[in-house]
Amino acid sequence: MTDRPADFIASFMDDYFAESDEHLTAVRRNLLLLEGAVDGEAPAPVVEELFRSFHSLKGISAMVELKEAERLAHEMETCLGLVREHRAVLSAPGFEALVDAVTALEQVIVARRAGQPIPAIDDHVARLAAMCRGARSHSESTPSLLRDAAAANTADLWKVTFTPSPDLVARGVTVDSVRARLSSVGRILDVTPRVTGDGRISFDFQMTGVDDAAALESWSDDGIAAERATVVPPKRDAEGEPQPPLGVRAFDAPAAPANFVRVDLVRLDDLMRLVGDLVVSRARLEDALHRAERFVPSPEWRALQEETDSIERQLRDLREGVMRVRLVPVAEIFRRMPFVVRDLARDNGKRVQLELAGQGTEIDKFLIERMMDPVLHLVRNAVSHGIELPDERVAAGKRPEGTIRLAATTVGETVVLEVSDDGRGIDIEAIATRARASGIAIPDNGLDPQTVLDLICSPGFSTKAHADRESGRGVGMDVVRETVQEVGGTLSVDTRPGLGTTFHAVLPLTLAITDALIVHAGDRTFAVPQAAVHEVGEVDPQSIRTIENNELFTHRGQTLPVVRLARLFGIESAARSRMHMMVIGTGLAGVGLLVDRISGQREIVVKMLRDPLVTVAGISGATELGDGRLILILDVAGLTRRLRGRGSLARAAV
Amino acid sequence: MQTILIVDDSATIRRMVRASLGALPRTMFVEAASGLQAIEALAVSSVDTIVLDLNMPDMHGLDVLRFVRSHDRYRDIPVVVLTTRGDADSGEAAAAAGASAYLTKPFSPAELASTVTEFLAAARTAAAASVNPRESSR
Numbered sequence: 001m002t003d004r005p006a007d008f009i010a011s012f013m014d015d016y017f018a019e020s021d022e023h024l025t026a027v028r029r030n031l032l033l034l035e036g037a038v039d040g041e042a043p044a045p046v047v048e049e050l051f052r053s054f055h056s057l058k059g060i061s062a063m064v065e066l067k068e069a070e071r072l073a074h075e076m077e078t079c080l081g082l083v084r085e086h087r088a089v090l091s092a093p094g095f096e097a098l099v100d101a102v103t104a105l106e107q108v109i110v111a112r113r114a115g116q117p118i119p120a121i122d123d124h125v126a127r128l129a130a131m132c133r134g135a136r137s138h139s140e141s142t143p144s145l146l147r148d149a150a151a152a153n154t155a156d157l158w159k160v161t162f163t164p165s166p167d168l169v170a171r172g173v174t175v176d177s178v179r180a181r182l183s184s185v186g187r188i189l190d191v192t193p194r195v196t197g198d199g200r201i202s203f204d205f206q207m208t209g210v211d212d213a214a215a216l217e218s219w220s221d222d223g224i225a226a227e228r229a230t231v232v233p234p235k236r237d238a239e240g241e242p243q244p245p246l247g248v249r250a251f252d253a254p255a256a257p258a259n260f261v262r263v264d265l266v267r268l269d270d271l272m273r274l275v276g277d278l279v280v281s282r283a284r285l286e287d288a289l290h291r292a293e294r295f296v297p298s299p300e301w302r303a304l305q306e307e308t309d310s311i312e313r314q315l316r317d318l319r320e321g322v323m324r325v326r327l328v329p330v331a332e333i334f335r336r337m338p339f340v341v342r343d344l345a346r347d348n349g350k351r352v353q354l355e356l357a358g359q360g361t362e363i364d365k366f367l368i369e370r371m372m373d374p375v376l377h378l379v380r381n382a383v384s385h386g387i388e389l390p391d392e393r394v395a396a397g398k399r400p401e402g403t404i405r406l407a408a409t410t411v412g413e414t415v416v417l418e419v420s421d422d423g424r425g426i427d428i429e430a431i432a433t434r435a436r437a438s439g440i441a442i443p444d445n446g447l448d449p450q451t452v453l454d455l456i457c458s459p460g461f462s463t464k465a466h467a468d469r470e471s472g473r474g475v476g477m478d479v480v481r482e483t484v485q486e487v488g489g490t491l492s493v494d495t496r497p498g499l500g501t502t503f504h505a506v507l508p509l510t511l512a513i514t515d516a517l518i519v520h521a522g523d524r525t526f527a528v529p530q531a532a533v534h535e536v537g538e539v540d541p542q543s544i545r546t547i548e549n550n551e552l553f554t555h556r557g558q559t560l561p562v563v564r565l566a567r568l569f570g571i572e573s574a575a576r577s578r579m580h581m582m583v584i585g586t587g588l589a590g591v592g593l594l595v596d597r598i599s600g601q602r603e604i605v606v607k608m609l610r611d612p613l614v615t616v617a618g619i620s621g622a623t624e625l626g627d628g629r630l631i632l633i634l635d636v637a638g639l640t641r642r643l644r645g646r647g648s649l650a651r652a653a654v
Numbered sequence: 655m656q657t658i659l660i661v662d663d664s665a666t667i668r669r670m671v672r673a674s675l676g677a678l679p680r681t682m683f684v685e686a687a688s689g690l691q692a693i694e695a696l697a698v699s700s701v702d703t704i705v706l707d708l709n710m711p712d713m714h715g716l717d718v719l720r721f722v723r724s725h726d727r728y729r730d731i732p733v734v735v736l737t738t739r740g741d742a743d744s745g746e747a748a749a750a751a752g753a754s755a756y757l758t759k760p761f762s763p764a765e766l767a768s769t770v771t772e773f774l775a776a777a778r779t780a781a782a783a784s785v786n787p788r789e790s791s792r
Contacts, residue, residue, distance in 0.1 A: 008673070008763055015666040052663075055709050059738045060666045062760040070739070166698045175694045191712070193693040195725045201697035203690070 009064050013113075016064045018262055020109050023053040025335055027102055031095075032338050038095050042083055051080040057105070066112055068121045072105045075128035082132050097127045099339075158186065158207040159229040160216060163200055173222045175203055181219070186210035265365055268326050275319050276513055276605035280624050282308065282315055283602065287627045316603070319513055327362035327509070330408040330417070333375050334359050337406055340376060344383040351390050351401040352383055361408035363415045367507055370487055371417065374480040378419040378503050379404065381477075386423030386501055396498060398422070414489075414531055415509060420502035426495040431455050453493045457481040485635075488529065488620065516604045516623070516633065517582070519595040521566040522573035525631045526595075527604050527623055528582065532636035534590075535583040536598060541576065544594075553592050555583065560592040563639070568618065584636050593639070606633060656774055657682045657699055661692040661718065662707035662736065667759070671705050671736075674763035675770055689713025693721060696728060702777065703770055704733045706753075708744055716751050723752035732773035736761060 030050045034042055054077035061069035076098060082088035090098075101124040111118050162178045175191075182188055182205055190206040206229065210216060216226035286308055293301055334356050345352040363371075387393075387402035394400050407418045432442050435455050447455070457477045484491045489507035508514065508531060516527040517536070544553050544562055551562040560583065566573035573596055580598045584591050604623040620635035660671045660683055668685050675681065684699050686692040690712050695701065704722070708715035715735065722728045735748040735756040745756045755769050 004760060004762055008670075011673070012666060012670055015669055019664060019666045052709070052711060055738065056664050059707075059759045060664055062739050063667065063670055065760065164694045164697045169694075169698050175690045176688075179690075191690060193690070193713075193721055195727065199727055201693060203693070 004063075004065070012064060014264075016060055016066075017109065017113055019060055020057055020069075023057050024102070024106055024109075027053045028335060028339055031099060031102065032342075034090065035095060035342075038090055038092050040089070042090055044084075047080055047084045051077060051084050054080060066108065066118075068108045068118050069105055069112075071125055072101055072108065072121055072128075075125050075132075076101055076105075079128055079132045088132060094131050097124070097131055099343075100124060101128055156208050156210070157189075157229040158205075158210050158213075158216065158226055160205040160207055160224060160226045161202050162205065163196070163202045163223045163225075165200075165223060168223050171222075178203075178222070178224060179205070182207060182216075185212040185215050263325070265326075268322070268365075271322050272326070272513070275315070275322050278315055279319065279513060279603050279605055282311055283625065284628070286312075319603070323364070323509070323513075324362075326364050326366070328365050328368055329359060330361050330363055330368065330415070331359035332368050333372055334406055334408075337376075337379055340379060341383055341404060344380060345387075348384055349389060350383060350387050352387055353401050353403050355403060355405040356407075357405065358408035361410055361415060362509075363408075363507065364509060367415075367487055370483055371505070371507070374483045374505070375406070375417060375419065377477070377480050379406065382419060382421040382423065382501070386421035386425075388424050392424075396424075410509070411506075415507045417505040417507065418502060420500060422500040425497040425499055425501055426452060426456070426493070428452060428495070428497070449493050449495065452495065453481070453491065456493075457491075513603060513605050515601060517601055518599050518625075518631075519565070519580070519582070520597050520599060521564075521569070521595050522571040524569070524571050525599075525625070525629070526565070527602070527631055527633045528593075528636060529633065530601065532584055533582045537581055537583075538578055539581045539594070541579055541594075553581070555592065558590070560590050562592040562594055564594045565634075566596070568639075584639070591639075593636075604633070655680050655682060656702040657684060658770065659684045659686065659692065659695050659699070659701045659704045661686045661689070661695075661704060661710070661715065663687050663710045664707075667707065667736070670763070671766065674761075674766045675705075677767065678771060678774075689715065689718045692718050696722070701728075701731060703774055704731055705766070705770065706733050706735050708735060708737055708748065716747060719748065719751045719753060730777065732770075732777055734766070734769055734773070 027050060030046045030053070033046045034050070037043060037046075054073045058070050058073035058077055061067075061073055079088070079094070079098065083090050104119065104121055104124045107119050108121065160182060162175065164173075164175060168174070179188065179191070186207045187209040188205055188207055190204075192204045192206075194202055194204060196202050213226070216224070219226075289301075289304055289308060296304070337356070338354055341352050341354045344350075382404045387404065388396065388398075390400035393402065402421060402423055404421045405418070407420075409416050409418075428447050431452060432447055435442050440455070457480070481491045484505045484507070487507060489505055492504050492506075493501065494504070495501040508529075515530040517530055517533060519526050519528055539553065544551050546552075551564070553560050553562045562581070565571075576596060580595050582593045582595070582598070584593050602625075606621050606623060616632075618635055618639045619632045621633040622630055623633055624630055656678075658675060658678075658681060660668050662668050662671065665687070668687075672683055672685075675683070684695045684701065686695045687710075689710050692704070692706070693713070706715050706718060719733055719735065722731060722733060732754040733752070735745075735753040736759055737744040737748065737756055738759045745758070748756045754773055757766060757769065
């Protein structure tokens with residue numbers, strides 16, 4: 001039959017995956033909207049959009065010869081077609097079958113993408129087919145859905161005519177933009193194209209509820225003519241059949257603008273690397289300039305200096321611009337969560353409401369991908385361990401329905417992801433008991449949140465006697481924290497018995513280039529990512545007290561454990577009368593990092609150390625300075641983590 | 655120079671159609687993602703052939719086809735309709751509405767290219783002749 005060469009298909013697989021992702025995202029969103037309408041009147045626009053998504057998925061899956069996806073999409077399209085034509089009502093089992101089939105469809109596409117065997121789909125197809133047995137729909141012959149019939153008998157009618165032309169299109173005035181504009185001043189009932197007497201094409205918009213007639217009349221320069229209409233437009237009668245009253249679509253929701261481009265992440269990485277090279281070159285230039293300073297007359301030197309300063313500013317703008325291109329809304333992570341919560345709550349007999357906040361918050365594409373599983377795990381934990389069963393909640397004086405909140409906010413150069421629940425809180429006693437049983441020493445005065453986190457993030461640590469379905473998924477809390485730390489972030493927890501638990505992950509906006517402080521210990525130089533540093537100050541080493549081998553410093557009325565960078569890495573360094581201290585971390589997790597001096601602040605290009613053989617505790621990567629020297633970047637989160645054990649003991653001794 | 659209007663709400667399919675027809679000489683492509691956009695494209699560009707999807711938002715492909723066939727100015731433009739496998743009756747519906755040919759997704763790039771080439775040539779040599787609805791051989 002067809003002769004689509006393999007390389008023709010192969011060259012469209014990326015498009016296929018990207019577009020099917022978009023459709024699946026829309027499907028998930030719409031299925032959630034549909035869930036509330038099970039056994040009742042399904043909202044027509046939702047059904048319509050679902051139908052269309054499945055139809056498109058069917059078409060593109062057929063083109064790339066992914067037959068399993070084509071079949072699943074076809075069956076679901078058929079079911080939705082029946083609902084759309086009011087020939088069937090969506091029942092609860094039907095809805096479950098749809099949700100399961102969507103999951104299967106997703107698995108089929110994921111398997112194809114990963115080059116793995118395609119999972120069997122026959123059960124899903126049979127289940128769907130059984131569901132819509134009886135009335136097979138002829139979906140493609142349904143008339144177009146160009147009308148908002150529900151409001152078609154209102155009195156206040158306007159006829160707005162738009163006549164497109166090449167000039168208007170060049171100015172961005174198109175039928176879509178006009179439609180969006182008209183939607184902002186009233187409600188569009190219908191659009192009909194027609195050919196005018198002079199042979200041009202016009203679009204007639206029937207409108208009602210126009211609240212700004214002046215605006216309508218002021219757009220005549222854009223090919224828009226408005227007049228009051230008195231007659232209700234006759235119903236169009238496609239193929240002589242009565243128009244079913246169902247497929248009505250609110251015309252006020254214009255199609256999403258198509259002014260997006262898709263870019264391969266690899267190309268953006270290349271661009272970022274080039275910007276990184278530029279940053280290094282500029283730093284070299286500045287170094288060379290400083291060496292030349294005494295040979296150049298001062299007015300000329302000042303001019304040079306001003307030029308490199310402006311290059312630096314422009315470079316920073318360029319870097320930020322490239323970085324912004326890499327940013328995507330965290331909504332990508334959030335979107336699938338309602339599904340996960342819904343399924344898991346059902347399986348566990350719990351009632352959970354999911355709140356999402358800050359979905360527009362943007363974060364690096366790479367980070368989004370890395371954070372997907374950890375956030376998923378935190379949300380699963382919140383449902384299965386955090387939220388109590390409805391009767392337990394009622395007994396505790398709470399609403400039977402628990403709330404899980406997933407929030408994202410931008411704070412400076414970081415993004416904070418928060419997963420919180422109003423459940424029972426982490427059972428600290430159980431954790432202490434379990435830790436003691438494993439031979440871990442626990443201070444008598446209880447556990448601080450950081451230690452609790454350390455314990456629940458230890459590999460294999462579980463207070464459960466047996467692994468349940470959720471904990472058997474291969475991602476444990478240890479992996480969650482490891483992933484957060486790998487991308488240069490920090491994880492913390494706040495838990496209150498009976499009130500709930502909140503996990504905060506503080507993540508860098510991007511990984512490639514960052515601001516850093518250049519610090520010295522002995523003859524060594526290090527870079528410290530500035531986002532991790534809370535405060536910088538000069539201290540007199542004399543003011544540091546030593547208690548039981550731990551050095552402590554009083555800072556802003558609080559006792560901070562002090563760590564000497566030189567001692568940490570076994571670097572020889574002469575005693576000094578003044579040293580610089582950086583305060584890293586806050587509150588109980590705070591540590592003072594003592595260095596000989598801080599010599600400046602620079603933009604650095606981060607080269608991650610990925611080779612497991614050269615991994616050094618406390619070092620996260622390397623960077624090149626302007627003079628060509630390679631220096632190491634401190635893994636501040638890792639350092640404080642290692643030191644905090646000592647810190648908390650020290651505090652206990654105070 | 656000839657202009658082919660590609661109408662499909664799927665960006666992937668539009669790219670595939672374009673790639674299939676990419677080898678045609680002196681050809682420009684105009685794309686539309688909805689029925690309304692397709693009509694607008696007719697208004698602002700001079701279109702020689704339309705490759706048309708049926709199931710689209712806002713305005714169904716059949717309505718676009720009917721619009722084209724009911725106005726003198728556009729009546730003779732060849733329209734190759736793309737239907738989707740499994741939607742059994744839409745081919746006949748398209749033929750009834752005046753489709754010049756219809757192909758079923760998954761379509762063959764070579765078949766699409768030869769169909770479009772044939773119509774373009776026919777339209778050039780016999781601009782006045784009306785186009786008979788015909789079904790492509792599959």
